[in-house]
Amino acid sequence: MSELPLLSLVIWTPIIGGLVVLAVGDREPWGARSIALVFSLLTLALSVPLYAEFDTSTAAMQFVELSPWISTFNINYHLGVDGISMPLILLTAFTTVLVVIAGWEVIQYKTAQYMAAFLVLEGLMIGVFAALDAVLFYVFWEAMLIPMFLIIGIWGGPRRVYATIKFFLYTFLGSVLMLVALIYLYYRTGSFGVLDFHLTPLGLTEQILIFIAFLLAFGVKVPMWPVHTWLPDAHVEAPTGGSVILAAIMLKIGGYGFLRFSLPITPDASNELDWLMIMLSLIAIVYIALVALVQEDMKKLIAYSSIAHMGFVTLGFFIVFAIIAKSDSMQGAAMGIQGGMVQMISHGFVSGALFLCVGVLYDRLHSRQISDYGGVANTMPKFAAFMVLFAFANTGLPGTSGFVGEFMVILSSFKANFWYAFLAATMLILGAAYTLWMVKRVVFGDVRNAGVATLTDINRREFLVLGALAVPVLLFGIWPAPLVEVMEASVQNLLEHVAVSKL
């Protein structure tokens, strides 16, 4: 164990960096950008020891920091990570660096505020993953809305105001009811410790009400059908960086919430209502994939594809009860949760990369309409190679990270029910259909119009960003073991906990 308060450093370095960037301001054209890059790289560097020194043999919280914060209400500044949250922290630190680089020349209006918003957002998101006190978690969870609200609203597209207010109010709606649930849990346990909540016995009615409050909060974030409508709007209007963070990290916070709160705090309600969760997940997978098929706007298409992919995640998480009930196979159940986790990480890379690809095109022609492109491969060969790679990863082609998670979830749903697996597997077909059809129309064929003919291939900066994402996509596709290993003990522990009734 390291002596340094690593988690605090990883949370507060970017936030302080954001303040520094704001203080420097836009006087020097390169000042804000370089400082933002330095701070985001520093955060990434600080987060590496979290992986390197992580003990994979235990499910206990690691790198724990605990000090009293509001003693009157027994609220503590309590941080710690396990195998579920640690990979997500690394993903956040990694993605933010790319977002800072991706916004380098593109953002000319209030650059310092843009960079500062992303840095502060990074710190808050890491805080969400690291917090082990419910109030601390909620503070980070809500505070993160403020920079995102500004990012979409200031640097977004023409309907940005509508999109950002919808985004804020939707998420706020879910989270305030979660707040009431958390206060109720405090009333029952006398502590705001998340780990204390895990151990409290609760009656079934209580559990179901708490579960529904959590479901609203996390379901909106994921987002699950039918509370997903904010996402396409937010994605389409957000600047590229905002879309990347939204898809790569913010959606995962919903999934993470299910694992950290819903399942362990209300296992019986989760068991009782798993049919609802599976149904909503399957609707997301099948129906939303069909919706994605007819999109004209590339960003909207990827946004719907994100919803469908997140359906896999929630399916993997909630299929476990059916597996345990049917075959008593802990291993099969563990595979569901691990599959969902791998899918979250992989989708973080892939969807972020796809949004960056769209951003590359948008910066050149200022259009996201599929019909405005065609034959991009002729003028942008290097870009086309990346776009095709990420599209394949999005369809779950073996050898890319997208395959691993989807395969694990489908395999485990076979153990529960053939029809679940059947419906989930249609994703492979529909996903291929909408992604590849988009790629075909945008990348391949003859040069469609004069605009496409004038396109220049990606520059070194864009190459760096897309290349940096291509590496993990391929790496985890071929060799997912390092990712699966770190979460194994925690997932096992979670399952053992969930299998025991709390009534």
Place this chain on the structure above:
Amino acid sequence: MSFVSSDFISAAPEIFVLGMACLVLVADLFLDERNRAATYWLSQLTLAGAAVLTIALYDERPVSVFGGMFVNDAMGNVLKLFIYLLTAGVFLYARDYLKARDLFKGEFYVLGLFAVLGMMVMVSAHNFLTIYLGLELLSLSLYALVAFDRDSTVAAEAATKYFVLGSLASGMLLYGISILYGVTGSLSILEVSDFVATNTNLDLFVVFGLVFVLVGVAFKLGAVPFHMWMPDVYHGAPTAITLFVSTAPKIAAFAMLMRLLVDGLGELHGNWQDMIVIMVLLSLAVGNIIALAQTNIKRMLAYSTISHIGFLLLGVVAGTAEGYAAAMFYTVTYALMALGGFGIVILLSRAGFEADKLDDFKGLNERSPWFAFMMLVLMFSMAGVPPTVGFYAKLLVLNAVVNVDMVWLAAVAVVFAIIGAFYYLRVVKLMYFDKPEDASALDVNTDVRLALSANGLAVLALGIFPGQLIALCTAAIG
């Protein structure tokens, strides 16, 4: 009833403020226009001196003097300190605004100091008559202040409404007090409390009196359905006066509520709880929904105040020490937020221009990123979004009602908080997402800049480290 000289020591801050207010009144007569600033500094000095005396006399144990008419306790002292602080902020923010409108007169400070004296008496009163005395001193000063801009018809209209409705509410309160006196034979809060505890057979009559007392308190707080005066007074009064009306008097009203309902009629908690629940629900609904339709920021903040009163009363509904502490925390932090919010409205105003339309906030981020950020913090704090102090205020009152098994009330309250979030977000939207219509830079004195920044940062800092203030409120309620 006999006085001992040590009684006067407990009331030293009040006596000091009274003396200084008279001194300011006389001194101002001999000052010409150029030296008017002396009045301002003398008034600030008065508040600072009162604060020093209050801290010096701070005592953990309640000290009851003048035959139980007046009490010096922890809650009273903490609230008084906040009243001084808020009033000092009001005097500071208001100065340039008044100068620009030819309203920079000594009377503003004299009336302000008398209002402060009224509030101090309300906070420390432990007898129905003393409470009424303080309340009337405050109210009469405020009526005059609202009409301070003599030539403004809107202000005169607002003052008339305020005066008529306020007198009606005072009448109600006095009627309630007279019934309680008739039943219990005493005006002392402690004796009434003892009487109610021992003579439960007379509850019906006491409750009859209680209803009227509650109306008086609700009027002062501005809880629905006794809120009608607030939007008009907030809108009609010069912004500097609105600033005053919306901050310190809310703290005094909270103290009055604590003295009357909790210290005096705490035994009847079951009776007044239901009445307050209705007020809470109505205040949340009316305040939040009507605020959505406002185009004038002063009116919007008036309705927002009404919804905040709803939240504050949630803590009182719980009827536990924890709940009262939560309500106290809410009152204090709300007053701080209102001070900042109206402070920014004043900041944007210039000679001949009132920045009281929502549209006047358009593009503030381009004109002054720093104050746009301060307003952003204040708006998110009012909406209850962490990491601002407004979140903890809501957390504590919600916690108080959940702890008495009223989860449904907490759930209803947070749903209204979502509706409320919309109009606060709209201000942020105007400041950050729209282009300015008037790109002139802000012209403000350094001390106002510093104070407003400190005010906004305090809302943020208390949102990150709220522990001390929460502990202070919990200790003050005891």
